[in-house]
Every structure is written in structure tokens, then in C-alpha cells.
Amino acid sequence: MTDSQEKLIAELVNKGLDGDMDAVNACEDKMTRAKAKAMIVKVNKGTAERPPMPKATNASSDGSAPPAVVNLDTLSKDDMLAYLVNKGLDGDMDAVNACEDKMTRAKAKAMIVKVNKGTAERPPMPKAANASSNVTDSAAVKSTAIEQNKDINQKVRKMIEEKFPGSILDSIDSIQLSPDKWFEIASWLKSEESLIFDSLQCQMGIDLGEDTLESRYNLHSMKYDHYIEVRIAVSKSNPKIPSVEKIWRIADWFERETYDMFGIEYIGHRDLRRILLPDDWEGWPLRKDYQEQETYHGIMVPKVKEGWE
Amino acid sequence: MTVDFIYDLLNDLLPSYSGNELLLIIAMLLPFFALFGFITIYGFGVIYAELKVSSFIQDKTGPMGQGYGFHAGKWGFLQPVADGLHLFFKEDIIPSTADKPLFILAPFLIFIGMFVGIIAIPFGEAIIISDMNIGIFYILGIGSLAVIALILAGWSSNNKWALYGGMRSAAQIISYEIPAGLSLIVVILLASSLSMQEIISYQSGGMFNWIIFDNPFMPIAFIIFFISALAETNRTPFDLPESESELVAGFVTEYSGARYAFFFLSEYVNMFVISSVATTAFLGGWQSPFPNFLNTPSWSVFWMIGKAFFLVFIMIWIRWTVPRLRVDQLMHLCWKVFIPIGLFNIFGVSIWTVLRG
Amino acid sequence: MGVIRGEEMVLNIGPQHPATHGVLRLQVRTDGEVVSQITPYMGYLHRCFEKHCENVTYEQVIPFTDRCDYLSSMSMNFGYVVAMEKLMNIKVNDRVEHIRIVMAELQRIASHLLCTGVFGLDLGAFTPFLWALRDRERILDLFELTCGARLLYNYMWVGGLSHDIPVGFVESTFEFLDYFEPKVDELENILAHNKILVERSADIGVMPKDVAISYGVTGPNLRASGVNWDLRKNDPYSIYDRFEFDIPIGQGIKGTVGDCWDRFYVRILEIRESVKIVRQALASMPKDGDVHQSLPKKIRPPKGAIYARTETPRGDLGYYIESDGSPIPYRLKMRSPAFTALSVIDEIGAGWLLSDVLAILGSLDIVLGEIDR
């Protein structure tokens, strides 16, 4: 990687992080752009640090990069898909529509919708370096699982205390966190080399009475086979917790369910709707102070069975 | 048994009415009623066969009854009758948003298409309602009427599932007419005639003169024709238009009662028509498998119906064995497998015929 | 050449649809037959399981767990009693453990039989479905012999079983297994290696490892994606560590690892492994031992919380039980495997044809009772 390219990336990353994504997208060199975008995602997730803004910013992004010429026929289907998605996201929908393979076209469209919704990450332009994914190694599961103690609550408590001082609330057995930095802690828990909590086993809400709701997360590492439980308490009057559905995708539905039953609002959740109950249901049924409705859509809720009392 | 033949017979029997136009009408109506009776009996028989064969394959008994009261008769013989009565007395529902005239027209159109196809099928040397010189062409042509009916049904129901079913069936039937036609062209090449009777007479003289054993290309042509026939009748593994686990019921989703019965019956009649064409073209038609064995005109009806029923049985058997194809695989099979092989077959048979002299 | 484009159409699959395995509504956005987006709507079968549990005593929860996943009720009972016994620190005797494992594995066979059969049904093959149901009935007969019920058993109790197995149960189970093993081959023959089924399911709906883990997919679906993860081996509960069996994982024999065919075939292989376990458990079952030996007089667990997982036919079943020391659960959460399996449908289902989406849905083996609870 040349010096100028690095500078360009740093510049783009900074611009992107400041909200000027158009500048990033305007970059024509797809390698540079993809790297910059991957970096932005990483910085947002917290896995990489924000690079310093390069001092000499006179190299305009347009001039430095050679124009991208992509011959569609030479691409494999996956690459073509990624290419089309990127084109479409950059506003060039004609390129997508011009694709002759119907399946690829539909997939690209589906993907564009998803990216716009935020449920999928924008794929890198073809041939760009892929961001490393944390795929479990099944051999590692067997070798490391047996000897160590699987419940590592105490150890993780200490680690969090060092890394994010002030977020551990009290010193009982479980890991009681304050909601403020939960998203950062969660992404750190997933990416920290010695922990890798890649699987969210269970997420639930609980009403502890006395104006306290708690959201509990049972995290599990497929790689090391250890687990912890994280608890985050909020008040009933202001039940707001950062959403972690971008970190563990299953949290999407788990959080929707907890919202459905307890009314805990997950900040940053892309689609926080009721999941099991109808959309127009009133109240949060699993709270201890829930009162059953008298009627629902004009239908009486029977209190007494016919022919019984 | 052409109309002319009956007309002449009536003229001879009733000399006082000789030349009366009434006789002509009667002569036209008689085969019609005979045909209608045959279809009814055939329908009951084949539905019963489908019920029983599927049940035995699936390790169950199918319809059973101990008496003749409210049960379905001994071994459930009356089950198809009960089914038919049930369908015809059921409430006939037309969706309020449906295109009413087209919705009503579709079942009639499909039934007419199937029904009219039978008249060109020979059951014996003289037992044919209309011995056209382009019989095989006529049957293929009239069979395409079904496509229009299915599209009408799918479109007029104003239901997304029905629309899917209609579109699928149109694409499927039109595509599969090509390999079916290609394999029939081979037969026509050999028999050098489009007339059903002449194709049959080309195959006279026992099993080994049948077109299917004529030359090494013919079994392939037969298999292609048979599988295309499955696709044209919307039978599994090609029942995509009404695939019940995907499209609920496809183009018949909104149909009920008697209208549904028409679709239902026409599928089975179509099976018979296609099987008869296959029998005529490849399996010697109404001729006995052995020369000079039971080759009388009355036995010829038996041979024709027997061979056709055997093919119908194989269709039923396949249905209860295999899963269903997907739309693109269906098209792949047609355009990339059957049509090239069919064309190759024509080429091969032509050379074979020339070489044989 | 001009480009033919269709208008996008929104299609509701369900709540009443033959392929949704219950009352599930999938709202799909289609371009012709190609599906570009799937939005599941569930809750039509929501029976307030968790709310109910906060109003009944611990032993009365068991009949409700039966009804969550009605196709593997024994396993649901098993998960609950394992969690409760951990919470109350009860150790049950060997006979109880053996009977429980026999029941759970027979239930796994029954559930997988239904799943493989229904997968065939989704693809249009009706006959294997009825063959599978025929053999499943034999297993239900065994359950009826044991506890009188065919579907919803309430058989496993906290600290024991509701009653001992009857005389002759071991023999009839062995008899069943001898009858059953050739039938699995038959089922595999007509379904797994059928070219049409292979074409319909291989390379379709591929679920990569990282997607499966991120979506919390467990059980056969996860193993089909090539992850060697089975709680019976990796975190053995009850006495699973005493038995010899393999964990089949997807190998992509007919296509890519993690496609529909792998998910389907892993289940057939698991049926065979379960047969092995049942045979071993029956052979090593202690002859005596009271199944009511460690039944607590009153179920009143100490204050505290427990999250315990077991491996049901559909994946990791977790019960989170919060106890406040009273005989009524303070909070009981069921982490159901089918719930997480369904959440992945949009990720792996979008971009395929309508028929494929239903095949993918069938291969995930969801039970709506468990999703909606």
C-alpha cells in the first residue's frame, strides 16, 4: 500500500466518521473505498482506532485514483452481486437493472434494501480485502473446552472493570452493568481475543419490582466454551438500554420480545415492534403490575367461565 | 363408428324417416352420449384407482366400507361417487372481486378441450367417432385449449396464488408441447401419415412391429413423450401450477363445487387422452400384442383401453413416488434436455429410415 | 437487448398456508417468483406460557412445557427438570437417568422423522411423509405404553418420573428398533438420494457458520453448517457422557456445507445415532431403583437464578428460572430453539425462488408452538 493511498484512506475514514459518507462514496478507486469503509465500520464497532487526519489534504480523491473499469462478464456471481450492490447504493440503479441474470438482480435488490434498512453490511467492492470474520474453529472447541472453568463471571468482571471503569455497578456474583456503555462493552466482549463471546444464548427481561426492570444476557463463546451472564438494570420510568442487535443478530428478536413483554426500549434497534402480541396491544404483560384489559377490540375478556360460577 | 356410419345405419333401420335431418342429429348425439358415459365411468374408475394405489403405496387402506349403507360400499367402491356428489352439491362460490364471466368460462373451456380431444381416438378398426386424416395434429392442437382455460382461471380469480399457478401452467404446457411434438414427428416420419388409424395399421403384426421397438431411437422418443405428457397434464413431478405446499392450490384456489370438479375431472380425462395418443403412436393402438391373438374388433377396445390404463397407472405410480421440480428446473429439463435429444432423435430416425430404404 | 422488469408484489404466505407448519405469516416481497425480502409475523399461537408460569407452582409448569413444542414434549420436560434439579441441587438415581435418556432419544427420533417427512411434503413428495408418520406412531405407542399419553406426556418430574416404565417396555423397544432401522434406510433411499430432491435442496439456502452463530441457530441446523456443537457432547447433562455416539455434521456431500440438503441429511444421520444411544441406554439400565426416590416433598427452590440448556431435537433449549424462594416461579423464560431458527429466514431465504423459500422454511424445522410460546 502506498503512502498516498494510506493518507487518502485516513482522510476518507475521518470524513466518513464525521458524517460525510458522500465523500467516501465519491472515491472511484474501489480498493481504497472498500478499505475506508471497512475501517469506518471497524471504528464504529470499536475494533479499530480512528486514524489521525492527514495534514496534507490537497490530494483530491478524484485525481489520485484510477477510474474503475469493471468488466461484468469476468466477475463471478458473488463478485457481481457485490459490485451491483455497491453501484446501486451509490445511486446507479440503472447498472443494477441492466444486469441480465435475474437471480443476481433480485439478490442485489434485496441486499440494497437490507443495507438501506441496516440489516446487512454493505459488501466490499469485489477483489477488496475482506474484513476478517470470526468463524468458529470446531477443532478449537474440543481442545480448549474441557480443562478451564466454564463460568468465568468473576474473571470477566475484573476485565471489564479495567477496560471500562465505572460501568460495573455492584459487587455481587453476576456482572451488573450500567446501561451507558453497554454497546461498547458488548462489542468488546465479542471481539476480545481471550473471550470471543460470539453467541448470545438468551436475552430476557425481568421485573424486579420497586421500579426496576432488568435485562439479562447469557453470553456464550463457541470457541472457548465459556459463558457469562450480564445484567443491566433500568428504572420503569425510563427503561432505555442500548441495543446490541448489530453485534449478535439474534438480539434483534430477543430484544423485540423483551420490548413486547416489558416495554424496555432498546436504543438503536432498527425495528423495535411488538413480536408476539398484536401491534395495538396495550400494556406490558410480564410486568408484575400489569392489569388485564377489560375488552379487546370490543370483545369482552371473559373473567368467569360459562356455566361455572 | 363415425357419424356417417351411424347415419347410414339409422337410414337403413328406419326407412320411413330416410333422409330426415332428425336422423343426422340423432346420429351426432348418440356418440356424444356414449362418450359422456364413458368419461363418467372412466372418471369414477380412475379416481378410485388413484385413491387405492396411493393408499397401498403409503401403507394404508384408502376408502373402505363394510356395507352399502352410509359407508362407501364394499372396499370403498362408492367413494368416487360420494366425492362427485359432494362436489356437485357443494356451494358454488364466486369471489366478489373475480372477473365473473371469465371465471365461469374457464372450467367449461378446459372441459371442452379435453372432451373434444377424445373424438379422434380410435378404439378399434371402425370404432372411432371421427377418423380425421390429421388426427394426431388435431389432438395436439385441441389440447392447447387447456392453456387458455388455465390462464383464464388464474387471472380471473383475482388471487395472487391463482395468478402464479396460471402463469406457471401456461409456461409449462406451452414449453412441453414442443418435446411432445418432436417425438410425435418421429412417429409421423415412420408411418408417413397424420391419421391415427394409419399410424396404427403401420404397427400391425404383433408387439415387435410396434413403433416403440421399431428402431433404437424410438424408446427415447417414447420416454420423452411420456414425460412431456406428465408435464402437460400437470401431474407430479410437474404439478407446479397447483403445487399444494407452495401455491395453496394454484389456479383452482378460488374454485369450489362443480366448477372445481370440472378442473379435477379434466385433469384425469387429459391423462387418458395423452395416454391414448402415446398408445396409438408407440404401443400399437388397439392391436393385440401378439399377431392373430384376440385381434377381433371387440377385443380391440379392450387392448386400447388396457394399454392406456397401464400408462395412466404409471402416471399415478410416479405421482406418489417423486417430489416436485422447481420452475427453472422444469424449464431446464424441457429446453436443455428434451428438445436437444428430441431434435437428435429426428435426425437419427431420418438417417435410419433412409439407410433402411 | 431490453431489460424485462416486473413490478414487485407483496405476498402473504399464511397464516393459513399448507407449508408454514402452523400459523405463521411470512410477508414476502417478490419480483416474479424471486423473493427479495421475507418478514415473518408470528404470535398467532401465543398462549402466554411465561405469564402462566408465574401463576402456577413449579410442578404445574411441566404440563405447559409439553405444549410448547408439542412434537418433542419429552425433551421439553427433560430440559425443565434438568434446570430445576440444578437449581435445587437434586441428584436422581441411575434408573431415572437412563429412562429419561431413552425417552428423550425416542422423542428425538420421532421428531426428526416428522421433520424429514414434512420436508419431503414441502417439496411435493407425499409418500415418505406417511411412511415417516407410520414409524412415528410406533414410538408414540411406546410412550402410550409408558405414561398413557401419546403426545403430551407430563412424564418427567422434578426429581424423578411420574411412574416407572412398565414390564415389557425394554423388550418392545428393542423390537421396535429392530423393525425401525431398515425403515430409516428406506426413507433415506426414497428421499435423500432422490435426484429431484437433491436438485431442490442442494446449494439452496446456504447458512454459513458465522451467520448461524450470530443468529443463535442451534441444533441440527447449526451442525449442518459445519459447526461441531452438541450439548450432549460439549456440555453433557444427565448421563450423556456415558454413551458412545457421534455428532453428525454437515459435509456438503451434494452441494455447499449448510444448505437445505445438509440440514435434512443431518437429521437422518441423527436418527441413527439416537438409535445407538437408545440401545446402549436400554442395555445398561439398572434393574432396580425407585423413580420416586428423590422426589422432593415440596418443590421450593432456594432464592437464585439458573440458566440451563439441553439439546432438544430442534436445538438448544434454555430455561432461565428466577426463584424467590416461594413455590411459584418468579420468572421463567424459555429460550426456544425454533425461535432463533426462524429469525434467520430473511438472511438465508431472500434472493431465492418462492418454492425455495418454502423448502428452506421446511428444512429449518420450526414448531410454531415453541416460537410463539
Add this chain to the structure above:
Amino acid sequence: MVKYFADIYNSTTAILSGMYLTINHLFRAKTGIATLQYPEERWPRPERTIGFEHGSYNVIRSRLHVDIDDCIGCLKCERACPVDCIKIETEKSPNRGEDIKDISHIGITSNSTKKALVVTRFDIDMSECCYCNLCTYPCPEECIFMTGGPNEGKHSIDYEFSEPNRTDLIYHFSKAGTKEGLQKMLNSQEAEA
């Protein structure tokens, strides 16, 4: 090209082997049938013997039945029911363990327990029953049980009990007029006193 023909060959053989399997089932139809003709033939209820000393365990799931003469009104079954489909009301008996002729109340159960209470109401809503069998275990007199099976002697099997009306599935086991009769008797006793 080789793959093209191999594909055709594979499909043909796979489908033919499937068809071979199914035709075998067709020809084995005489022996292989797995179904019964329901109203004429009935599925045999499995014969159960619980070995060891558990002969008294109730292992059948069918209709609940109550021997009201044996019921002492302890409410254990009502409390055990997870779906609240049992409803019991009792009155204090004037003389513990003695028969009351007017309302045909029997004072002593078959286990020779003296009854202190008169069961004035014992209703089971069978439409809500979930057949979990939890009510039969705590019963000290074994008077609530599921019919058939080991209880064949007490009450024969009865698992076909659909009713045209939902309220017909609410079974009233207490004797008709118990409540009024008892009240009347107590009133007359008061008047005498």
C-alpha cells in the same frame, strides 16, 4: 458433456429406484397396512403392568372420574390442577363420619376414613382438562382417577366422550340436591333445638 449425460443417468436411476420401492409397497399391501378401520376395528389400548411395587400407579390418560362417596373434600386435586378445571365446595358435616340419609351422604370412605366434610359441589370441566394426571396423585382416597387401564375395575374405559354442547362437558360429580338438602336439614335441626 459427460456431466450432462451423467446427470440424466443419475436422475433416471434415482427415480427408478424410488419407483421400485413404492411398487414394493403396493404389492405388499396385504401385510403392510398400518391403519385400522376405526369404528369397526379399534386401536388396542396397551396392556400395562407396572412392575415392582408400583401396581397402584395410575397410568392411563382418559376421562376423569370421581367416586364421590369416597371423596373427603380435601381440595388437594383442585390445588394440583394447573388449568383450574376442578371446582370443589364443601360444608361441614354435622356429625363426623356418620351417614346422612336425606342427601345419601356416606360418612366413611372405603379406606375407612371418617368424613368431616360434605362435598356439596364437585365439578370438572373436561373441555379444559389437559390430561396431565396431576390431580390423581395427591388424592389420599384414590377417588379421583382416569377411567380404564388399572382402574378398569372401578370404571371402564371411556375415551370417546364428545358432546354437542360445550357446557355438557362440565361434569357434576356431587349428588344432585346435596347443598339444598344439607341446608334444609341443618335448618330443621336448628328449629328443633
